[in-house]
Amino acid sequence: MRQSRVLWLLDLLEREPRADAVINAVRKEVQALPLGDGRDFLHGRWLGHPLHPLMVQVPIGSWLSAAVLDLYPGRSREAGLLVGVGLVSAAPAALAGWVDWAELHRQQQRVGLVHALATSTAVGLYAASLTCRVKGRHAAGRAYGFLGMTAVALGGMLGGHLAYRQASGANHAEEVPHIVTEGWHRIGAVTDFPVDRPVRRSVDDVPVLVVRETGGAIHALAERCSHLAGPLSAGTVRDGCVQCPWHGSVFRLSDGWNVRGPATAPQPSFDTRISEGHVEIRLRQHDRNGQVRDEAEAGQRRTKTGAHEHGS
Structure with missing residues (x-):
């Protein structure tokens, strides 16, 4: 059986060093953030496992619900409210993710950087969606929302690869x-x-x-x-x-x-x-x-x- 094309691309991404200079710079900035004890809170030490996967459920759930409402005429206002909830909750979720990312292996950081780019793209698209909805351009708002959901799906796939294929948040002493x-x-x-x-x-x-x-x-x-x-x-x-x-x-x-x-x-x-x-x-x-x-x-x-x- 031939290797999955997606897995081949992900394995290639893990070995790609051209973004390493960017990774080094961003990692230093994240590690220099004056978070104090909040850093352990964001890691999820109090919870017993990483906090980031739990926090992302709010923006993902809100945006997915908005996409469902956008399939029905006359529900753009409610969908816009959910888009806004997702945007507000995405910020703390992203901060927790960056704090975790800064303490990973280089191969994991390479995948994680693209994961962050995908989710940042989703945030930008949903911000555009919300702006269009506020201005009454509901068709454009729905279009940006569906594009945002596509970016979220890509980011989620990369996040799953990080968590399960690369074991970035797993307990490495569990066995x-x-x-x-x-x-x-x-x-x-x-x-x-x-x-x-x-x-x-x-x-x-x-x-x-x-x-x-x-x-x-x-x-x-x-x-x-x-x-x-x-x-x-x-x-x-x-x-x-x-x-x-x-x-x-x-x-x-x-x-x-x-x-x-x-x-x-x-x-x-x-x-x-x-x-x-x-x-x-x-x-x-x-x-x-x-x-x-x-x-x-x-x-x-x-x-x-x-x-x-x-x-x-």
Whole structure:
């Protein structure tokens, strides 16, 4: 079977470097925006997944509804109202999208730039549609609206490619609990882990980050960042957290919680213990409330004497 022509064009777009200078300039501008804590809000860290796909439902839904009304005579006023709602809601949705885009891989940014151009074209066409409707040129308003819907469809297709083919907003650590087998896994002698330095180990072919703190506690997390699979073992350990070297996401070593984005999902974490001078880990299990199962056993794991278990 021959490759889809559309996929061939998209693969070609991913490899096309001629817009990279523009991408670099726009990325720097977006990253320099004084958003403060609002940046994590726009990433969707509080939501647990990117906010942009949720926000775009309002303009897309409004414009699609306007297109349906435009198929019926005498409903141009109501359609114009929906066009206006879509235009107003498109601005915050676009801001969230740009904030996410600035922290993607280059191949994703190339597709994302064209996605943004398509949606910007749609906004321009709908602005023209609304202007025509206000001036009483309803036929032209409907024509611009249908052209805008075409641009929205193109932008949506590119957005789907970003999300599903390129996994731009996916949790890149989600598979860890499904791969690591149950039980304790020995990963090395205690002396193999320098104090306060990230070390990479592997369990069932899954990379694991291990950090031994000055006080003796040992922490273990999935090593590939949930944002875009950055190597946390090459990151910086500070104040009980590790920072991803690729895009700056910060995770708490004790439980993998994503303290700062762009990561929207925490890192899978491991229980740890010392047995006969060796470090052993097992995947941490949580109940429906997010609490570690078997609190009595968790208390035992927190002891720091050599043969006793302690929690990471």
